[in-house]
Each structure stands twice: as structure tokens, then as C-alpha cells.
Amino acid sequence: MNQETLPDEQALLDRFLADNRLFLGPDPEIMRDHRVGPRSDLEQTILEKGLSPHEVHHVRGLLNAALSEAFTMCNQMGAAPGAKWGDLVSGIYTARGDLAMIAPHGIIAFAACCFYPIKFIIKNWISDPTVGVRDGDGFIHNDARYGGIHNTDQSMMMPLFYHGELVCWLSTTIHEGENGACEPGGMPAAAESKYDEGIKMSPFRIVENFQLRRDLVTFLQNSVRDPKLQLEDMKVKLHAVLRLRERVISILDRFGRDVLVGTLRTHLEDVEAEVRRRIRELPDGTTRVIQFMDSSLRENVMQKISLAITVVGDRMIMDFRGSAPQFTNRAVNTNIASFKAALCTGLLQNIWPDLPHTMAVLSPIEIVTDRNSVIDAEGEMPQAMSLMPLFKACVVWTIPMNKLNFSLPQRYSATIASQYDQAATFIYGGLTQHGDVTGNFCGDINGNGQGARSNADGEHSVSPVFGFMCDTGEHEINEEDTPIIRLGAQRLARDRIGWGKYRGGLGYEQIATVRGSAMWGFMTGCEGSKFPSAQGLFAGYSCPSYQLCKIKGVNIFDVLRDTPQAIQEFDIVRLMNERPVSGARYSSVDMGMTFEICNEGELYMICQGSGGGYGDVLERDPALVMKDLAEDLMSHEIARNIYKVVYDEETLIVDEEATRKCREDYRRERTRRGRPFNEFCQDWVRTEPPAGLPYIGSWSDPAIIYAMSGGQRVTMKADQLHGVFMPNPKDVRIAELELQLAQLQRSTGGGE
Amino acid sequence: MKVNITEYLRIELDTERWECRRCDRELGAARENYKRGLLVYDRDPREIHPPLLDSRLYSRTYSPDPAWCRILEYYCPSCGTMIEVEYLPPGHPPLHDIELDIDDLKARWKKGAAAEPERQSGSELPVRKLAPAHRHRG
Ligand SMILES: [Zn+2]
Numbered sequence: 060m061n062q063e064t065l066p067d068e069q070a071l072l073d074r075f076l077a078d079n080r081l082f083l084g085p086d087p088e089i090m091r092d093h094r095v096g097p098r099s100d101l102e103q104t105i106l107e108k109g110l111s112p113h114e115v116h117h118v119r120g121l122l123n124a125a126l127s128e129a130f131t132m133c134n135q136m137g138a139a140p141g142a143k144w145g146d147l148v149s150g151i152y153t154a155r156g157d158l159a160m161i162a163p164h165g166i167i168a169f170a171a172c173c174f175y176p177i178k179f180i181i182k183n184w185i186s187d188p189t190v191g192v193r194d195g196d197g198f199i200h201n202d203a204r205y206g207g208i209h210n211t212d213q214s215m216m217m218p219l220f221y222h223g224e225l226v227c228w229l230s231t232t233i234h235e236g237e238n239g240a241c242e243p244g245g246m247p248a249a250a251e252s253k254y255d256e257g258i259k260m261s262p263f264r265i266v267e268n269f270q271l272r273r274d275l276v277t278f279l280q281n282s283v284r285d286p287k288l289q290l291e292d293m294k295v296k297l298h299a300v301l302r303l304r305e306r307v308i309s310i311l312d313r314f315g316r317d318v319l320v321g322t323l324r325t326h327l328e329d330v331e332a333e334v335r336r337r338i339r340e341l342p343d344g345t346t347r348v349i350q351f352m353d354s355s356l357r358e359n360v361m362q363k364i365s366l367a368i369t370v371v372g373d374r375m376i377m378d379f380r381g382s383a384p385q386f387t388n389r390a391v392n393t394n395i396a397s398f399k400a401a402l403c404t405g406l407l408q409n410i411w412p413d414l415p416h417t418m419a420v421l422s423p424i425e426i427v428t429d430r431n432s433v434i435d436a437e438g439e440m441p442q443a444m445s446l447m448p449l450f451k452a453c454v455v456w457t458i459p460m461n462k463l464n465f466s467l468p469q470r471y472s473a474t475i476a477s478q479y480d481q482a483a484t485f486i487y488g489g490l491t492q493h494g495d496v497t498g499n500f501c502g503d504i505n506g507n508g509q510g511a512r513s514n515a516d517g518e519h520s521v522s523p524v525f526g527f528m529c530d531t532g533e534h535e536i537n538e539e540d541t542p543i544i545r546l547g548a549q550r551l552a553r554d555r556i557g558w559g560k561y562r563g564g565l566g567y568e569q570i571a572t573v574r575g576s577a578m579w580g581f582m583t584g585c586e587g588s589k590f591p592s593a594q595g596l597f598a599g600y601s602c603p604s605y606q607l608c609k610i611k612g613v614n615i616f617d618v619l620r621d622t623p624q625a626i627q628e629f630d631i632v633r634l635m636n637e638r639p640v641s642g643a644r645y646s647s648v649d650m651g652m653t654f655e656i657c658n659e660g661e662l663y664m665i666c667q668g669s670g671g672g673y674g675d676v677l678e679r680d681p682a683l684v685m686k687d688l689a690e691d692l693m694s695h696e697i698a699r700n701i702y703k704v705v706y707d708e709e710t711l712i713v714d715e716e717a718t719r720k721c722r723e724d725y726r727r728e729r730t731r732r733g734r735p736f737n738e739f740c741q742d743w744v745r746t747e748p749p750a751g752l753p754y755i756g757s758w759s760d761p762a763i764i765y766a767m768s769g770g771q772r773v774t775m776k777a778d779q780l781h782g783v784f785m786p787n788p789k790d791v792r793i794a795e796l797e798l799q800l801a802q803l804q805r806s807t808g809g810g811e
Numbered sequence: 812m813k814v815n816i817t818e819y820l821r822i823e824l825d826t827e828r829w830e831c832r833r834c835d836r837e838l839g840a841a842r843e844n845y846k847r848g849l850l851v852y853d854r855d856p857r858e859i860h861p862p863l864l865d866s867r868l869y870s871r872t873y874s875p876d877p878a879w880c881r882i883l884e885y886y887c888p889s890c891g892t893m894i895e896v897e898y899l900p901p902g903h904p905p906l907h908d909i910e911l912d913i914d915d916l917k918a919r920w921k922k923g924a925a926a927e928p929e930r931q932s933g934s935e936l937p938v939r940k941l942a943p944a945h946r947h948r949g
Binding site for chain 2: 349560673733735751
């Protein structure tokens with residue numbers, strides 16, 4: 060700007076630019092700022108005057124109850140499978156759109172992302188004469204580029220006017236699932252651009268005078284595979300918000316505007332102050348962790364997430380620079396706001412679970428990323444399977460924070476290894492047995508095995524990584540609504556465990572088929588088939604790798620009718636190794652599978668995974684090893700080879716003395732085979748990733764990023780990242796086969 | 812004064828040395844990467860996560876792919892306790908995962924605010940409870 064521009068010329072120019080913005084896209088000013096904003100003048104006046112702590116406490120309790128009621132309404136009435144398992148939220152925001160409180164149930168992540176679209180509405184629609192914000196309005200939104208976790212979640216946001224003044228905002232959000240994307244169920248791994256992701260609702264008004272506008276509702280129904288679901292849940296969210304509104308108005312009538320406004324603001328500021336106090340408690344220093352994601356869900360490609368947590372006084376800086384670049388045409392990107400929401404979740408889920416669930420938890424924490432990295436993706440890139448990096452963010456705290464806070468005399472939760480962090484569930488779509496079109500996902504996504512703790516084993520299939528208050532749902536309900544039949548369910552995945560002094564909690568097997576549908580299919584979206592996903596802590600091992608197993612070319616219902624004795628039990632390992640049905644096609648493939656047709660009676664088999672282990676396996680109490688054997692969680696080879704326990708296999712009686720000696724011998728073997736660190740590194744460390752490994756992200760220097768272009772390795776500067784374009788896996792396969800064919804033709808003397 | 816940093820490592824503030832909590836062995840300067848004082852072994856991940864599916868029939872068997880993943884095991888050179896494991900792609904530089912400000916640590920513990928007796932490993936940790944108003948239960 061020319062320095063000589065006069066102030067009023069500047070104002071004119073600003074006004075012109077503001078009035079003539081071509082497209083109100085996602086606004087970096089909103090989307091890149093996760094902090095609670097400054098006090099408004101009203102908040103300042105109220106807080107200067109002072110509030111009675113008793114009244115604040117009282118109002119906070121009433122709000123909590125009101126939010127809980129709105130949550131329960133969505134939970135009980137919502138048609139989406141996600142609603143039934145608690146994948147939803149109700150929230151209350153300040154007049155400026157800072158999220159003060161969410162219901163004390165469900166998904167914590169919402170506490171750190173629902174405010175972005177409200178800030179967009181405040182910034183753009185209130186003053187826009189063609190839109191405006193009035194009493195009785197309700198706004199809808201689903202595009203995570205404008206805020207939110209991902210595009211399956213739809214929100215209903217409502218301003219609350221009291222005596223004509225906008226006092227606060229209210230919202231409900233449900234993971235609806237189906238959204239008209241290129242694959243059913245709302246999380247299309249096949250999306251190659253944002254235009255493959257289905258409906259993209261920027262925040263707009265869909266409710267006027269407290270009623271849904273039928274013309275817009277029809278448009279949305281027309282855009283998704285499940286029009287009944289779309290209508291029903293929009294009504295559910297609206298009426299839950301209206302109930303919440305009634306409750307808040309009664310609080311306003313009783314306590315007055317100032318107490319409500321003051322309470323919302325005080326709640327945010329108190330939480331921020333407490334977070335800063337906890338950061339100050341930590342020793343100054345830096346701890347680091349690397350996570351690897353081994354799949355784009357279309358092909359195996361190694362993506363690095365690099366994190367250094369630095370604490371200096373009451374500042375905490377999370378530095379993610381050096382992480383993998385974004386994909387131009389793969390769905391596993393996330394935008395930075397969604398990523399931060401997952402960070403907030405992980406902090407509340409694993410480190411400070413006693414803090415109130417509000418955006419103020421993350422507000423004091425500084426987050427540094429490389430723009431256009433897979434965790435800070437921008438532009439036209441798809442992000443429909445953002446769950447992959449988001450789940451990593453949920454567990455990324457566990458290792459470095461436990462290394463920072465182990466020395467503290469008091470902590471706020473157990474010292475815990477990483478929970479299993481994959482979306483290990485079937486996503487489905489097709490025609491139901493009732494003739495309806497549908498698409499969604501199963502509640503098994505919520506059954507992740509817990510990480511081991513410093514004083515106890517992890518719990519089996521305890522909760523999702525993104526919310527400890529969710530349930531895995533009822534298969535019977537699912538079987539009523541969909542043609543999916545569960546042949547194996549909730550059977551713990553034997554021998555698939557993060558070992559340690561304390562072991563991770565196990566995941567369970569899921570064996571699904573379909574019956575009575577004219578067309579049905581599944582997809583699965585998990586990484587970790589080559590490189591394990593859940594990390595152990597303090598020498599605990601990670602979980603193993605998992606994959607998708609299939610038995611195709613069979614109708615299991617015919618087999619069960621004609622030769623019921625053929626299948627002894629629905630156990631993945633036995634079915635795959637014994638191959639009891641002859642003529643069927645057995646395969647074990649990556650757990651990232653785009654939508655695929657499942658014919659009646661074909662089997663698709665996956666596992667929920669184990670959390671990471673804690674501590675040296677040689678320190679595991681032999682009695683706990685025997686307990687795992689008695690509970691059939693693992694086999695004798697593991698007890699002998701990993702835990703080095705000597706015992707009687709019949710009676711499970713441990714020979715304590717022989718075990719002690721066996722472990723002592725093994726410790727000596729370790730010191731014999733281990734090499735001094737520096738000497739080891741001279742041989743081990745390579746200057747760049749192995750030639751055959753498709754690898755993206757930094758290697759030794761976070762400023763240099765390795766990537767791929769047209770199958771060739773390239774490097775870029777971390778501060779100048781651009782997207783990685785992946786070739787179609789089918790084209791890659793065709794090229795491989797053509798090469799093989801040409802070689803074969805040459806060797807047999809044939810021509811082209 | 813000794814400060815526990817992990818299940819197996821502590822820092823002796825007076826000497827500024829890392830120590831093994833199991834055998835008291837000194838493991839090097841606390842201002843340096845503790846891994847320098849340890850022994851390392853490159854594990855084939857299939858030894859720790861053995862194949863459950865028949866590897867003659869399938870390439871994916873619940874074992875990590877050794878071309879993608881190796882397990883570095885770090886041992887105390889004196890007692891052979893496994894202090895840390897690290898899952899890395901082959902040849903990736905090991906991480907300098909703990910880099911504390913030793914002067915700050917000394918100052919904190921000198922004040923005594925953070926002082927506590929040596930815990931038995933695995934004992935129940937004191938968990939500070941907030942007032943009920945801050946607790947969120949379903
Ligand atoms: Zn030792």
C-alpha cells in the first residue's frame with residue numbers, strides 16, 4: 060500500500076474490496092485461528108463489575124443439564140447410526156462465536172471445531188443485506204473447510220436473541236454419514252478432488268421463523284443417497300436446538316443477560332488459565348515423536364508426521380514441520396482447523412481428561428506446521444478421509460507428553476501408551492432388504508483397544524480414539540436396518556497385541572457378509588497393514604499390522620445349509636489358514652479398500668486393533684502372562700518367545716526360578732547382540748529413504764521434504780510444499796502387467 | 812538429587828548424568844541424547860509380531876513388512892533392560908526424543924516444589940481431582 064494513501068481513501072478501498080469479494084470461501088483469518096478471541100465490550104463491562112462465583116457455578120450447571128438434554132434428544136431420536144452411538148454434540152457459544160461449553164457426552168473433538176462456521180456467519184452474513192441474521196433463523200453447514208471434523212457431520216446453528224439482542228449461539232451436530240459423495244457413507248477414499256466429496260454446504264440459512272425451508276430441504280435430500288435420513292435428522296437437530304433455546308431463555312429470565320454472558324466468558328478464561336498453569340508445571344524442554352501412515356487408502360505410501368513439543372514457561376509449542384506434503388488427488392489430507400480439533404481431543408482424552416470440553420483447552424497452545432502438508436492441506440485437494448491424520452493427532456500426545464510429565468509429582472491421568480488409532484469398521488452402501496438406498500458405517504469404529512498403562516493392561520475395545528464416551532452400537536439394530544449379517548463379532552483378536560510389561564487392550568474381529576440385498580458393497584479405510592499404527596511407551600511394543608481378509612466366490616449361507624459342519628468357528632485366522640470352503644477365493648489385502656461389491660454370502664473380515672504396550676516385556680508379571688493364556692488372548696509361543704516365561708502348558712503353573720533364569724539369560728543375550736549407539740548409527744543411518752520405499756515427508760532434515768512425482772523421487776523445501784499427485788493404481792498395475800507380458804512375449808519369441 | 816524421566820531412566824541432577832533406574836548404571840550426559848549410552852539392536856518386526864497367517868499363502872500375515880518397518884531395541888549395557896523401542900523405516904535416523912532443559916529442571920527441584928520420594932515402578936499414581944463443577948461425566 061502506498062504510504063501516502065489518506066485514511067479515508069484507505070477506508071474507501073477497504074469498503075470497496077469488502078463489498079466486491081468474488082467468493083466467500085473458507086476464510087484463513089477464521090480457519091487458521093484456534094484461539095479464544097478477546098473480550099467483547101459487553102463481556103469486559105460485565106467481568107469488570109464482577110460476578111458471583113456461586114451464580115456462575117449455578118448457571119454452568121444449568122447449561123450443562125440443558126446441553127445434556129439436547130444431546131440426549133439427538134441421541135434418542137436421530138436416525139443416523141452415528142447418532143445412536145453418541146457421534147454428535149450440542150454446544151453453546153458466546154455472541155462472538157467462541158465455543159464455551161458442549162454437552163458432557165459424545166465426541167470431544169467437536170469442542171474444538173464447531174465455532175468456525177459460526178464465526179463465518181457472524182463475519183459475513185450478519186451485515187450482508189441479502190442474508191442477515193434474525194431471531195428464528197437456523198443455519199446449516201457440513202463442509203469441513205469452513206470448520207468441523209469432516210463432511211459427514213451436519214450442524215444446525217441458531218442465534219439466540221433475547222429482548223432483541225443476540226446474546227449467544229446454540230448448535231447441534233450429528234455425524235450423518237451419507238452425503239452424496241462418489242462412494243456411499245460419506246467418507247470416500249476414492250475422492251480425487253473436493254468435487255468428489257458430495258454436498259458441500261458452506262454455512263447458509265435453512266431455518267426461518269423456527270421452521271425448515273422445504274425448498275432447501277428438498278435440494279439437500281436430492282443430493283444424498285438417503286433422503287429420509289437427511290430430512291429426519293435435520294428435524295431432530297432443529298428441535299433439539301429449540302429445546303436448548305427454551306432452557307437458555309429460562310436461565311436468562313431467571314439470572315439476567317449479564318450472568319449468562321459473564322458465565323460463558325468466565326468459563327473460557329478459567330479453562331485457559333488452568334491450561335497455562337498446567338503447562339507451567341511441566342519441565343522446560345523438547346520431546347519428539349514420529350508417526351508413520353503407510354497408506355493413502357488407494358496405495359501404500361509412507362507418510363511421516365513429525366512432532367516436537369517444546370515447553371518454555373507457560374508456552375507450549377507443537378511443531379509439526381517436516382511432515383509429509385499433502386496429496387493432490389488422495390482423500391487422506393486434512394485442513395489445519397480439523398487437525399487442531401483432533402489435537403484438542405487427544406489432549407483431553409489422554410493427558411488432561413478432567414478439563415472441561417471447550418475450545419479454550421487448545422487456545423493457549425501454539426501450533427506450527429508447513430503449509431500444504433498433509434495435516435495443513437489447502438486448495439482443491441480432497442479431505443474426505445481426513446480421519447487418517449486426525450486419528451494420528453488424537454494419539455500424538457501420548458508418547459511425547461509422557462516423556463515430558465513423567466517426572467511430575469502429580470499428573471491428571473494414567474501414564475498411557477497410544478490407543479489403536481484406525482477407523483477399523485465397515486463402511487457400507489447399497490440397497491437394503493427393505494428396498495431403500497443407504498450408505499453409512501458401523502459402530503465398530505468405536506471399539507479401539509486402549510493403550511497399556513504404567514500400572515495396568517489396556518482395556519479391550521474400550522472406545523474410539525476421538526471420544527471416550529461412545530458406544531460400539533448393537534448389531535441387532537444394524538441387522539434390522541441393513542442387509543449386513545455378522546458372522547463374527549466382538550471376538551477378541553487373539554495374538555494381535557501390543558506387548559509389554561503391561562499389554563495393550565485387544566481389538567475384536569469383525570466378519571461381515573450380506574443377505575437379501577439386490578446390491579451391496581463395503582469399503583474399509585485403515586492404515587497400518589505394513590507399518591504398525593499404535594505406538595508403545597517406554598519400551599512397550601506397538602500393535603501388529605492388520606489387514607483385510609476376504610473369502611469371495613462363495614455363498615456362506617449355502618455352505619452353512621448344506622454342510623454346516625464345514626465351518627467350526629468364525630475365526631479369521633482359522634478360516635484363512637484352513638480354507639474350509641473349497642473353490643472359494645481367499646485373499647489378504649491392505650486395509651484401505653475403496654468401495655467394492657459384496658455378493659450374498661461372501662465374507663469380509665477385519666479387526667479392531669490393540670493399543671500399544673508399556674514397558675519391557677521381560678518385566679511382565681508371569682501371573683499376568685498366564686492370565687492372558689487362560690483367557691485365550693494369546694498362544695503359548697508368545698508366552699515363551701516374547702515374555703520368556705517357563706511354565707507347564709497343561710496347568711499354567713509357572714516355574715518362577717526357571718523363568719527368572721530364562722529372563723536373566725535373555726537380558727545377557729541382549730547386551731551381547733546390542734551395539735553401542737554411535738557405532739550402530741554409522742551402519743544404520745541412510746542419507747535418504749530406501750530407494751524402493753514410496754516415502755513422503757522429511758528424513759533427517761525437517762526442512763527437506765521427500766516426495767514422489769510420476770513414480771520418481773523428488774525433494775522440496777518444507778516452506779514451499781506443493782501437492783503430491785498419485786497415478787491411478789489401476790494404471791500402475793496395467794503398466795506392470797504390460798511389462799510382464801512384453802517380457803514373456805520376448806522370452807517365447809512372440810512379437811507385439 | 813535423582814529425577815525419574817521415564818519408566819527406566821532418571822537424571823542425577825548433581826552430576827547431570829542419565830542413569831538406569833533398574834541397575835543405577837550411568838548412561839551419559841543428561842544434556843545429550845540418552846540413546847548414546849545404550850546398546851541398539853535392529854529387529855526384524857516378524858520376530859516380535861509373528862505371522863499368524865500362512866506366509867506361503869499370503870504376503871500379508873499380521874506381521875509388519877520388514878522392508879517398511881524395523882524395530883530398534885535399546886538396552887541398558889549393564890543390566891540388559893529394554894529402555895526404549897523405536898519403530899522406523901530402514902535407515903531412518905533415530906529420534907532425539909527427550910531433550911530437557913537441565914538448568915530449568917535443576918531450578919525446579921531445588922525449589923522442592925516438584926520433590927517426591929522415589930516411586931516403586933508401576934505403583935498407583937496420585938491423580939489430582941478438580942472440583943465437581945469441572946468434572947464432566949456421561
Ligand atoms: Zn540397567
